Structures are given as C-alpha cells and as structure tokens.
Amino acid sequence: MFRAWALLAFIFPVVVFSNEIAFDSQNVSTDTKNIVLPNTINSKLDDSIATGIEPIYPESWLANLFYQSLVGFSVTDVGNSACQLQSKLYLSHLKNNSYWAVKMADSWPRYLNGLLIGNTHHIGVYDECISVHQPIQGKYCLSNIELRTSTDQNFTQYSKDKYTSFDNAWQEILGFIDYGDRYKRNVIKLGVCIPEACTSEDLEVSLQRELDRIFQAHQLTTQVKVKPEFCSTNISFFPYDTGYYVTCIIIGLLILVVSFSTVYHLVACCNGRENKPWHVFSAQILEITNIFSVITNGKxxxxxxxxxxxxxxxxxxxxxxxxxxxxxxxxxxxxxxxxxxxxxxxxxxxxxxxxxxxxxxxxxxxxxxxxxxxxxxxxxxxxxxxxxxxxxxxxxxxxxxxxxxxxxxxxxxxxxxxxxxxxxxxxxxxxxxxxxxxxxxxxxxxxxxxxxxxxxxxxxxxxxxxxxxxxxxxxxxxxxxxxxxxxxxxxxxxxxxxxxxxxxxxxxxxxxxxxxxxxxxxxxxxxxxxxxxxxxxxxxxxxxxxxxxxxxxxxxxxxxxxxxxxxxxxxxxxxxxxxxxxxxxxxxxxxxxxxxxxxxxxxxxxxxxxxxxxxxxxxxxxxxxxxxxxxxxxxxxxxxxxxxxxxxxxxxxxxxxxxxxxxxxxxxxxxxxxxxxxxxxxxxxxxxxxxxxxxxxxxxxxxxxxxxxxxxxxxxxxxxxxxxxxxxxxxx
Structure with missing residues (x-):
C-alpha cells in the first residue's frame, strides 16, 4: 500500500497545477502544429453578429464549381507534344462515344459529394482507367487540391465546433480549423484518367488552369499538386533492378535450402536415423539440415x-x-x-x-x-x-x-x-x-x-x-x-x-x-x-x-x-x-x-x-x-x-x-x-x-x-x- 500512496502523491501535482498556470495558446508550438484557438472563438462570432458584420460567401456551392471545371476537362495546351497528340485523339473519339474513350472518361468523377462530411477522397474507378490499352494507354493520377479564399477575410473567426441547420455550408470549408481530430474539409484528392504520354506535371498545369478559370470568379483560389508516384498504369511503377533479382535469388535459395532440409530430415526420421547417422559425413549433413528444417524449428x-x-x-x-x-x-x-x-x-x-x-x-x-x-x-x-x-x-x-x-x-x-x-x-x-x-x-x-x-x-x-x-x-x-x-x-x-x-x-x-x-x-x-x-x-x-x-x-x-x-x-x-x-x-x-x-x-x-x-x-x-x-x-x-x-x-x-x-x-x-x-x-x-x-x-x-x-x-x-x-x- 505504501507504493500506492506514493504513486498518488506523485500524481497529485498534476491536479494541483492543472488550472493555475496557463499560456497563450497561439504562442505555444504543439506537437501536431495545429492551430489551437482559445475559448473566445464563439464569443468572436457573437461579437461579429452583434455588430452586423457578416462574412461574404460564394453564391454557388463547391460541388457545382468543381463540376463546371471538370465536366469538359482534358489535358490540353501543354508543352508535351506527345501528350497533346494523345489528348486530341482522346477528345475526338470521346465526341463519337468510342468505347475506349468513354471508358477513360467514365472512370473518374466530375460532381463531388460528401464534401461537408469529410469525404476527401474522390477516387473514381482505378481499374477501369488503366484497363484501356488501345489506341492509347490510360493513366490514373490522384491529384491533391487545396482550397483557399482569395480575399483578406478570415473565415476562421466565424467557425463553430458544431453548425446548425441554417448556417452557411461554406463556413465548414473556408473556416476549417485543423484541430487534429478531423479530416480536412478544404483539401480534395481527385482521381483523373489521362493519356499515358501526359505526365503528372502536365496534369497539374492543366487542372490548375481550369480550376482557376472557374474558382477565381468566386473569389476562391486552388493549389493543385500531382506527385509522379500518384500516377500509374497497368505497368509496374517500380523498376526491376539488380537489387530485385538478387533479393529474389537469395529468397529462392533460402526456400530451397529449407525445403531440402525439411525433406531430408523427414526421410531420416522415417528411416530411424534422426539421431543415429550412419557416417561422419552424414552426421554433418544431418546437423546442418536440422538447423534449417521446419521439423526441428517447429518442435x-x-x-x-x-x-x-x-x-x-x-x-x-x-x-x-x-x-x-x-x-x-x-x-x-x-x-x-x-x-x-x-x-x-x-x-x-x-x-x-x-x-x-x-x-x-x-x-x-x-x-x-x-x-x-x-x-x-x-x-x-x-x-x-x-x-x-x-x-x-x-x-x-x-x-x-x-x-x-x-x-x-x-x-x-x-x-x-x-x-x-x-x-x-x-x-x-x-x-x-x-x-x-x-x-x-x-x-x-x-x-x-x-x-x-x-x-x-x-x-x-x-x-x-x-x-x-x-x-x-x-x-x-x-x-x-x-x-x-x-x-x-x-x-x-x-x-x-x-x-x-x-x-x-x-x-x-x-x-x-x-x-x-x-x-x-x-x-x-x-x-x-x-x-x-x-x-x-x-x-x-x-x-x-x-x-x-x-x-x-x-x-x-x-x-x-x-x-x-x-x-x-x-x-x-x-x-x-x-x-x-x-x-x-x-x-x-x-x-x-x-x-x-x-x-x-x-x-x-x-x-x-x-x-x-x-x-x-x-x-x-x-x-x-x-x-x-x-x-x-x-x-x-x-x-x-x-x-x-x-x-x-x-x-x-x-x-x-x-x-x-x-x-x-x-x-x-x-x-x-x-x-x-x-x-x-x-x-x-x-x-x-x-x-x-x-x-x-x-x-x-x-x-x-x-x-x-x-x-x-x-x-x-x-x-x-x-x-x-x-x-x-x-x-x-
């Protein structure tokens, strides 16, 4: 019982000091680098309402803006000539409803849903995209789109922990505060199917230009990032280098040795020579095979x-x-x-x-x-x-x-x-x-x-x-x-x-x-x-x-x-x-x-x-x-x-x-x-x-x-x- 009282005494200072010394949270560097706002968030919202100051939100909803940007999107007007040729071929066949072109277009979404609830991934159908092989190969890319406001207005001061039915839905997006316990509402991961000749940089430039055309008219900006490793086809992204073949050989030899040792040990057990080898050389072989034998290690x-x-x-x-x-x-x-x-x-x-x-x-x-x-x-x-x-x-x-x-x-x-x-x-x-x-x-x-x-x-x-x-x-x-x-x-x-x-x-x-x-x-x-x-x-x-x-x-x-x-x-x-x-x-x-x-x-x-x-x-x-x-x-x-x-x-x-x-x-x-x-x-x-x-x-x-x-x-x-x-x- 002495240790129990000692532990209680050790814990006691936590309770005593938990409410005495407080620091300004905005001056504290926390582990997750989140923005930690003090208890005055809701009071600021009340003050803004009392003074008649209200935030100005875009008139059209976010999903509609994405649809306007993506409904006719394709990778065009980029420096890659091969990408331009394949994109033109794709668009011409898409107008004629060619099976392969519609298959590429059908594999990724235009109208996004679940934005308010935290559905950040809009993946589409990955396998449908990469299954296109002729006349061009389909390439699937997952882009990262971060949404911001282009005005000087700070929407975070109007944020709430919970929103009521008649609050503006844009506040959840533009006023998102990263407390660490929620998926980001202002970040979208969008899957897009493009021709194989187009690179991740080509998609990033084209998508950024198309989103800017629609979103900037509503005082919004987007930042598009497409990493090369987020683009793939049905061909392996990773090269079959020397290390791959050497590692395969090592693992193959190891499996072969273990299999041979196990079979040899099993035969020795069946013949009654597990512990009584008939020759010195046989004893050495049996000792080595016993080390790699599944029977020995299983026992x-x-x-x-x-x-x-x-x-x-x-x-x-x-x-x-x-x-x-x-x-x-x-x-x-x-x-x-x-x-x-x-x-x-x-x-x-x-x-x-x-x-x-x-x-x-x-x-x-x-x-x-x-x-x-x-x-x-x-x-x-x-x-x-x-x-x-x-x-x-x-x-x-x-x-x-x-x-x-x-x-x-x-x-x-x-x-x-x-x-x-x-x-x-x-x-x-x-x-x-x-x-x-x-x-x-x-x-x-x-x-x-x-x-x-x-x-x-x-x-x-x-x-x-x-x-x-x-x-x-x-x-x-x-x-x-x-x-x-x-x-x-x-x-x-x-x-x-x-x-x-x-x-x-x-x-x-x-x-x-x-x-x-x-x-x-x-x-x-x-x-x-x-x-x-x-x-x-x-x-x-x-x-x-x-x-x-x-x-x-x-x-x-x-x-x-x-x-x-x-x-x-x-x-x-x-x-x-x-x-x-x-x-x-x-x-x-x-x-x-x-x-x-x-x-x-x-x-x-x-x-x-x-x-x-x-x-x-x-x-x-x-x-x-x-x-x-x-x-x-x-x-x-x-x-x-x-x-x-x-x-x-x-x-x-x-x-x-x-x-x-x-x-x-x-x-x-x-x-x-x-x-x-x-x-x-x-x-x-x-x-x-x-x-x-x-x-x-x-x-x-x-x-x-x-x-x-x-x-x-x-x-x-x-x-x-x-x-x-x-x-x-x-x-x-």
Whole structure:
C-alpha cells in the first residue's frame, strides 16, 4: 500500500497545477502544429453578429464549381507534344462515344459529394482507367487540391465546433480549423484518367488552369499538386533492378535450402536415423539440415516448460502483441479513404475515458518485461566469481546478431520486393515512400541508431523499437553487472538512470512547450504518411529516443531486484490481499492513463507544468503497475489468470513475437495501400479487419520465423555460443 500512496502523491501535482498556470495558446508550438484557438472563438462570432458584420460567401456551392471545371476537362495546351497528340485523339473519339474513350472518361468523377462530411477522397474507378490499352494507354493520377479564399477575410473567426441547420455550408470549408481530430474539409484528392504520354506535371498545369478559370470568379483560389508516384498504369511503377533479382535469388535459395532440409530430415526420421547417422559425413549433413528444417524449428516452437516461472510473461507479451497489431492497424488505416469518416472523427473528439487515445506509451509494457527478465536471467551469471566484464560484449554481440536476420530481411523486402506485389491509387506513394526511406536510411537500422533520426525518415514503420531495446539491453547489462559485483554502486547507478529518465522528459517538454503526450490524431497520421517528415517535434525528440523511453526498462530492473529480495525473505501475501491491492493499483493506473485524454480536448489552455509532469510520469505509470503485479505473482498467486497466460499456446505465440512485430506494419500497409475505393466503417467491419490483420500478421510472422529467424538463430547460437543442442540453447 505504501507504493500506492506514493504513486498518488506523485500524481497529485498534476491536479494541483492543472488550472493555475496557463499560456497563450497561439504562442505555444504543439506537437501536431495545429492551430489551437482559445475559448473566445464563439464569443468572436457573437461579437461579429452583434455588430452586423457578416462574412461574404460564394453564391454557388463547391460541388457545382468543381463540376463546371471538370465536366469538359482534358489535358490540353501543354508543352508535351506527345501528350497533346494523345489528348486530341482522346477528345475526338470521346465526341463519337468510342468505347475506349468513354471508358477513360467514365472512370473518374466530375460532381463531388460528401464534401461537408469529410469525404476527401474522390477516387473514381482505378481499374477501369488503366484497363484501356488501345489506341492509347490510360493513366490514373490522384491529384491533391487545396482550397483557399482569395480575399483578406478570415473565415476562421466565424467557425463553430458544431453548425446548425441554417448556417452557411461554406463556413465548414473556408473556416476549417485543423484541430487534429478531423479530416480536412478544404483539401480534395481527385482521381483523373489521362493519356499515358501526359505526365503528372502536365496534369497539374492543366487542372490548375481550369480550376482557376472557374474558382477565381468566386473569389476562391486552388493549389493543385500531382506527385509522379500518384500516377500509374497497368505497368509496374517500380523498376526491376539488380537489387530485385538478387533479393529474389537469395529468397529462392533460402526456400530451397529449407525445403531440402525439411525433406531430408523427414526421410531420416522415417528411416530411424534422426539421431543415429550412419557416417561422419552424414552426421554433418544431418546437423546442418536440422538447423534449417521446419521439423526441428517447429518442435522448438511447440516446446513449453510449465515449471518456468517466467513463462507467464510470455503469455503477457503474446497478448500485448495482439493489442499492438490492432493499434497499428487502426493507426495506419486512418490514412485510408473513407466515404463517411464521421465515426472516426467522433472517436477522436470523444476525449472522455477513451483508452485508445493513450496508446503513446504502449511499448512500455514490453520494455518493462525486457528489463525484468534481463535482470532475473543475468544476475546469477554475473555474480559468479569467474564471470568478468568481458562477458558483456559477447552477450551484446549475440543479441545484436540474433536480431539482425529478420531485420535485414524486412529491409530487403521493403526496398526491392514489396513494391512489386500490388498496385492501386495509393500503392506507389505509400509503399514507395517506405522503400525510399529504407534506401536512404537502412544503415541507421544496422547501426541501431534509427530511433535518433527524424520520425518521418525512419526505415520500417515501427523499427525504432528494435534499436531502442538493443540500446537499453546494453545499458541494462552494464547496470546488472555492476549490481552483481557491488550492490551499493549498482543501486546508485540504477537510481541515477531512473532519476535522469524522469528529469529529461520534464525538462524537454517544458522548454519546448510541447504537449504531455505524442498525439496520434488524424492530422499527425496523415502528415506522417503523406510526406517524408513527421512535422512533430514531440514524435522526433520525445517519443522514440533512448533518454526519454528508458524508464520502464529501468523500473523492470528494479522490479527484478525487489522480487529477488522478497524471494530470499520468503514473504507471502494472501490471495485476498493480492486481489484487492491489484484492483487498487489498476484503478490508479487507469486514472493516470486516461488523464492523457485532456490533451485531446479543444480550446483547452496550454499548461506547461501539467504537460511536463505528465511527460515524466506518463511512462512511470505502466511499469509501476506491472512491478506490483510481478510482486504479487511472486509472493502470491493470480489463480486462473496464470493458467490463461502460462500455457503452450501463448508460449508459442510469444516465440513468434519478434518476427510478427517486424512484419505486421508492412502487412497492414500493403492492405491499406491496395484499396481501390472509399469505405464506410461499421462495428462489424472493424472487428473483421482486426481479426484478419491478426491472422495475416501471425501467418507472415510464422513464415518469417521458420525461414529466417529460427534457422539463423540456431546458426548464431552455434557460432557465438558454440552449442549444438537447439533445446538447450532455446532454454537459455
């Protein structure tokens, strides 16, 4: 109970200072770079109405203006002579209702709908456009059109959070304020089918000229942008270069080796020579084939030691990995096209008791478990007199090499293979962006420093965690070694690391005037997916860096020390005490976790002290709760919950966790990037997508594990540790 009161006392300053110190929100640089207006928005509207000043809106509605611009549009009068010839041919056949020309014209929309509700994507029919081959090839392009007013009038001062039935609909468009929780009403993504000879620049110039002709007469301006990667035909956008063929050969050889090893192992098992080779040469072949055999690695995957008290953390990790996949699926799918995005907006706008909005500290669970298990396993080894500090580099190199095969495989697949596995209006841009980032910054992943570069430039969507964990393992090894040799010095070093991990986030948040959390809202995710920069100081400097995310890991080390002391003293708690204290701890945990929802509220004055305190204790909340659970598990029992988490099935899923973590984001991005049309989210559809994502991620993770992770892991075990028994190595 002492820790519970201590946690409550630690949270208390947040409540005390939450309303005392306020700053002008227009002078604060928030994470998502949104315009945060004070509580006087509606009062300004009332003042304008009282003084008789009313905004002047265009007489014709936006959809009508687009129709006037697009109804007869074609790419004409551009510098590209080939484009001009094909456009003239297209127009002449369109007048005669030729099948191929009408097919191109029929594949993209002229009259746009859903503009008020946030339907920003007007895609048309992608496959109908690119299916035209003769006499010219159809090319599909997705243009980005941003709408502005050409007058000096500031429509944002008349904006409301909710509009009534008789408000002017133009206010929703011209007065749009990006709070981060809505899709932009003043940005349109329009699909257009053009002849293949026309480039993205040709379309951009022609479309800009045609929109200006109509919109400027209504005191409106548009800015048209068409990226080359948003234009595609039925021919792959990505070249089949040397890297593609080399990667295919490597993967083909790997599949061939695994297949041959599995068949050879199966024949040896059927002939009874699995463990009794008839010749020395045969023994060497059998040993090598066993390493790459699906049979061997499948047995290791199925193995389970029910007497290992750490196995329960495997069950916790596997459950958390499923939640991580669901979170990634939601975060990535937000960037997709939606016909009716209102439910998504309402989800983000409902900032009361919304647990999903606090997922910014989701990896804290894994970091705590890593620290706890690291201490539990290594402390006995480091306390041996014959163990010296030379053992630390060997273990670190071993851990680094173990993480390398799957990581390198995913980088190669992302750069050379995955871009050729699909198409669609968004495929080349989204998948190409991932490939380009890995082409430029793959070396940061191999050097384990990719979490220190700008968030939007990191290779692999969630690859920063691998580097972060390896960096913490290096520090954790040193701390545990020092503690094993000298308890007082080790305790002081650990206390110093915990103190620094609390002070640094507080100081950085306070002096940068950032929010207390990284807000994964709609605007942030769209910026992250559409550009090469995250546009977020918080994400780049306060989310993935070692000096701000190490606190859960260090608390895990501390929990290992406390549990060890309790074991030596043979302290026990009753099940009733365990249940009650865990419920109290969970209540405090949920209070601190859900408090982060206040940072999503509109018109809320910025409070530097509040944000800084929460930035510090936000990553302390989860490990403190898990530490208490570890203490209760050691000194008592959770009964049925232990059986639910500590079993063969959850243990097998845990062994796939590393492969699943690295492949799940790529699988999700491939699904989202291959969509052809806007969708409408329903509760049933959301659950079906979650189930499908989990199943496909684990299937891809299983393939990656059997082909790469397990075989190369056994090779590394033999080279680094000099061990041949896979079972012994797996246990260690």
């Amino acid at each position: 290791d995957l199925y193995e389970f030691d029910k007497n290992n008290e750490l196995s329960i953390f495997n069950g916790v990790s596997s459950l958390l990995m499923m939640m991580t996949i669901i979170t990634h699926e939601w975060i990535i799918s937000i960037t997709g096209p939606y016909l009716y995005p209102k439910p998504i907006e309402e989800f983000y706008q409902d900032a009361h008791y919304n647990l999903f909005l606090s997922v910014n500290n989701g990896i804290d669970y894994f970091l705590f478990i890593s620290g706890y298990i690291l201490y539990t396993i290594m402390i006995t080894k480091f306390r041996k007199p014959e163990c010296n500090w030379f053992q630390i580099p060997k273990i670190i190199i071993y851990k680094y090499l173990k993480s390398l095969p799957v990581h390198v495989t995913m980088i190669l697949l992302t750069i050379f293979i995955i871009p050729h596995l699909g198409n669609g209006p968004f495929w080349a841009n989204q998948i190409g962006l991932d490939a380009n980032k890995c082409k430029q910054y793959w070396w940061t992943n191999l050097l384990v420093i990719n979490n220190f570069i700008e968030g939007g430039k990191q290779c692999l969507f969630a690859g920063y965690y691998t580097s972060l964990q390896l960096q913490l393992i290096v520090i954790g090894m040193i701390v545990v070694y020092i503690y094993g040799k000298n308890r007082k010095i080790g305790t002081g070093v650990l206390a110093l690391m915990i103190s620094a991990s609390l002070i640094i986030p507080f100081a950085l948040t306070y002096y940068s005037k950032s929010e207390g959390i990284t807000k994964f809202n709609i605007s942030f995710l769209l910026n992250l997916s559409e550009s090469t920069t995250s546009n977020s100081y918080h994400y780049t400097h306060l989310y993935s860096q070692l000096y701000v995310r190490g606190l859960p890991f260090y608390i895990g080390l501390l929990a290992g020390i406390i549990v060890e002391v309790l074991k030596k003293k043979d302290i026990k708690m009753s099940k009733t005490t365990t249940l009650i204290t865990t419920m109290v701890a969970f209540g405090l945990y949920m209070y601190v976790q859900l408090y982060s929802n206040v940072f999503y509220q509109r018109h809320r004055d910025y409070n530097a002290i509040e944000s800084s305190i929460y930035a510090a204790i936000g990553h302390l909340n989860t490990p403190l709760f898990l530490m208490w659970c570890a203490i209760c598990y050691t000194t008592s029992s959770y009964g049925f919950l232990e059986k639910l988490l500590n079993n063969r099935f959850s243990n097998s899923l845990h062994k796939l966790s590393y492969s699943v973590y690295l492949v799940n984001c790529t699988v999700i991005r491939m699904v989202v990037s291959s969509v052809r049309a806007s969708e409408v989210l329903t509760t049933q559809m959301i659950f079906m997508k979650f189930i499908y994502t989990i199943l496909t991620s684990y299937l891809a993770g299983l393939i990656m594990h059997l082909l790469v992770d397990a075989p190369f892991g056994l090779l590394i075990n033999r080279v680094i540790l000099g061990r041949r028994s896979s079972r012994k190595v797996k246990d260690d």
